[in-house]
Amino acid sequence: MTFTFLEQTTSTNDEALDSRYGHGDVIVTEYQTAGRGQRGHAWKSARGENLILSIVLCPTFLAASEQFLLLQTVAVALTDLMKLYGLDARIKWTNDIYVDDRKLVGVLIENSLGEGCVVRSRVGIGINVNQKTFDPSLPNPTSMALEIGKELDRRELLTHFYDLFMARYADLEAGRREKLASDYRQLIYRLNERSRFQLPDGTLCEGVIRDVEPNGALIVENPSGEKRSYLFREITLLIPS
Numbered sequence: 001m002t003f004t005f006l007e008q009t010t011s012t013n014d015e016a017l018d019s020r021y022g023h024g025d026v027i028v029t030e031y032q033t034a035g036r037g038q039r040g041h042a043w044k045s046a047r048g049e050n051l052i053l054s055i056v057l058c059p060t061f062l063a064a065s066e067q068f069l070l071l072q073t074v075a076v077a078l079t080d081l082m083k084l085y086g087l088d089a090r091i092k093w094t095n096d097i098y099v100d101d102r103k104l105v106g107v108l109i110e111n112s113l114g115e116g117c118v119v120r121s122r123v124g125i126g127i128n129v130n131q132k133t134f135d136p137s138l139p140n141p142t143s144m145a146l147e148i149g150k151e152l153d154r155r156e157l158l159t160h161f162y163d164l165f166m167a168r169y170a171d172l173e174a175g176r177r178e179k180l181a182s183d184y185r186q187l188i189y190r191l192n193e194r195s196r197f198q199l200p201d202g203t204l205c206e207g208v209i210r211d212v213e214p215n216g217a218l219i220v221e222n223p224s225g226e227k228r229s230y231l232f233r234e235i236t237l238l239i240p241s
């Protein structure tokens, strides 16, 4: 396991493609010139204020159909980290980390598959740590410093996160999946609360998140009591304004 610190890079997830990095290696940067978010969005993070990293993993024990388990592991470990700092964080399906209705962490996991399993995974994480002002176009951003009321030591945070993540990853590798799944479930943002959603065609609807299936599908109950499951990109949870 090695930690590589870069002053600047395009994206730590791009850097993590380099074959010199192996399982457990971490790439950290002060600034990304082309940081990437989910759904093709850019991820902008102020220079030297946050924790921007990618962890390289080789989870060959995971079948291609089990990729959601890795995502669950990352999200739960991030809430463990927030708990350590006194923050009661929740997981906005699938793996954004929120405090109340404010986004604290973004995660972008990029997997390479081969022979039916996950050969290599690049777990990219952007934690808003000490940044206090954000691009006004971002919906509800926050940072640990804003939530806690003081600036934090990013190296210390990184060490804590790595240890917490590896402990959760050990559970995954050892097959202790029920614990991960039940911890994830209890941490779902807006579980059992009436929420508004948007469907890919732009339709707005109301419903209540009731659960997440083992494959990662979100189960939403509509106002007439029917439950439907939605895969990633099939539904977007709208944040209350």
Ligand code: BTN
Pocket: 010, 011, 012, 013, 014, 032, 034, 035, 036, 037, 038, 039, 041, 043, 052, 053, 054, 096, 105, 106, 107, 108, 123, 124, 125, 126
């Ligand atoms: C999102 O919320 O849309 C996901 C954001 C993921 C950002 C992290 S920062 C480290 C890694 N490198 C990237 O380019 N993206 C991820």
